[in-house]
Amino acid sequence: MRKIITLLAAIALLVSCANYGEKKVYNGTEVYYKDGVTEAQADKLGESLTTSGFADGNAKSVQFLKDGDVYVFKMVIKEDFLNDSSLKSVFNFFPKEISDYMDLPIDLHLCDDSFNTIRVHKLEDARKIMMAKATEIRYTKNVTVEEVEKLKNFLLEYGFSDNDNRKTVELDKEDGAYIFKMVLADEKLENESTVTLLKLFGGEMSEKAFDGQPLKVHMCDELMNTVKIAE
Numbered sequence: 001m002r003k004i005i006t007l008l009a010a011i012a013l014l015v016s017c018a019n020y021g022e023k024k025v026y027n028g029t030e031v032y033y034k035d036g037v038t039e040a041q042a043d044k045l046g047e048s049l050t051t052s053g054f055a056d057g058n059a060k061s062v063q064f065l066k067d068g069d070v071y072v073f074k075m076v077i078k079e080d081f082l083n084d085s086s087l088k089s090v091f092n093f094f095p096k097e098i099s100d101y102m103d104l105p106i107d108l109h110l111c112d113d114s115f116n117t118i119r120v121h122k123l124e125d126a127r128k129i130m131m132a133k134a135t136e137i138r139y140t141k142n143v144t145v146e147e148v149e150k151l152k153n154f155l156l157e158y159g160f161s162d163n164d165n166r167k168t169v170e171l172d173k174e175d176g177a178y179i180f181k182m183v184l185a186d187e188k189l190e191n192e193s194t195v196t197l198l199k200l201f202g203g204e205m206s207e208k209a210f211d212g213q214p215l216k217v218h219m220c221d222e223l224m225n226t227v228k229i230a231e
Contacts, residue, residue, distance in 0.1 A: 011081045012060035012075050012076060012077055014030070014060055015030070015032075015061040015063075018114065020032040020061075020115055021034030021035075022039070024039075024046055026049060027049075029046070029050075029055035029060050029061070029062065030059075030060070030061040031049070031062055032063040032064070035067070036065070037064050041102075042064060044102060045102060049062070052101070061115075062076075063111075070106070070107055070123070072107050073098055073109065074109040074115050075111060076111050076113050077110055079112070082119060086223060087223070088225075089225060091108065091110070091121045092121055092127060093126060093138070095107055095108050095125075096128065107121065107122045107123055108120070108121040109121075124141075127140060127170065130148050132151075132152040132156055132161040133161045134161065134163055134165055134166045135160065135161035136166070137151060137171060138169070138170040140171070140172045142172055142173040143178075147178075147210070154208055154209040158201075158204070168182075168183045168224070169181060169182050170224055176213075176214065177213070178215040180217050180218065181224055182218065182220060183220050184227075186221075199217070201217065216230075
């Protein structure tokens with residue numbers, strides 16, 4: 001979570017002056033809470049934001065409220081960041097991260113400096129996670145748990161996943177083809193031998209995990225943005 005939180009901390013802003021609910025400040029971050037959120041829940045959020053590095057001493061504002069059965073985490077950001085494609089995976093994954101942190105169902109609202117919602121990223125649309133030893137497998141709603149289990153078993157049998165090396169991958173499906181995303185170090189992203197190996201790896205994955213169905217291997221940066229496709 002720390003990488004995602006650190007990025008969001010860098011783009012979060014302070015609200016303009018107004019009454020947005022009860023307010024508490026945690027290491028420079030204003031946390032406004034209302035509409036069914038208790039002080040204890042606000043304190044837990046503040047502690048989480050501090051521990052994770054979001055509340056880093058720089059002035060910024062968030063709002064925490066309840067809307068029916070779902071909680072809402074509102075964050076003020078510059079409009080320029082809304083269309084930054086490199087942050088798309090960060091925004092999409094954050095509801096899962098903050099929900100797990102708080103043990104509550106939480107949606108992310110990106111807002112202007114008056115806490116007016118500009119865009120919503122829902123928990124129900126966020127990537128889910130399955131672990132294969134130390135490998136974090138993120139997966140979208142386009143694939144089933146059974147398909148992710150097949151991928152997990154393949155990664156374990158192949159020796160890709162072990163208990164010592166932390167890795168992050170993602171499984172998606174688009175137009176009938178599986179998409180396997182894999183985070184790689186910068187130097188490997190431009191290495192042609194790595195591309196060749198991943199082509200072979202993807203072929204074996206297709207045959208052994210997904211009955212020979214089409215599969216593409218995406219080589220990604222640390223934010224799970226595709227840099228190159230091994231094809």
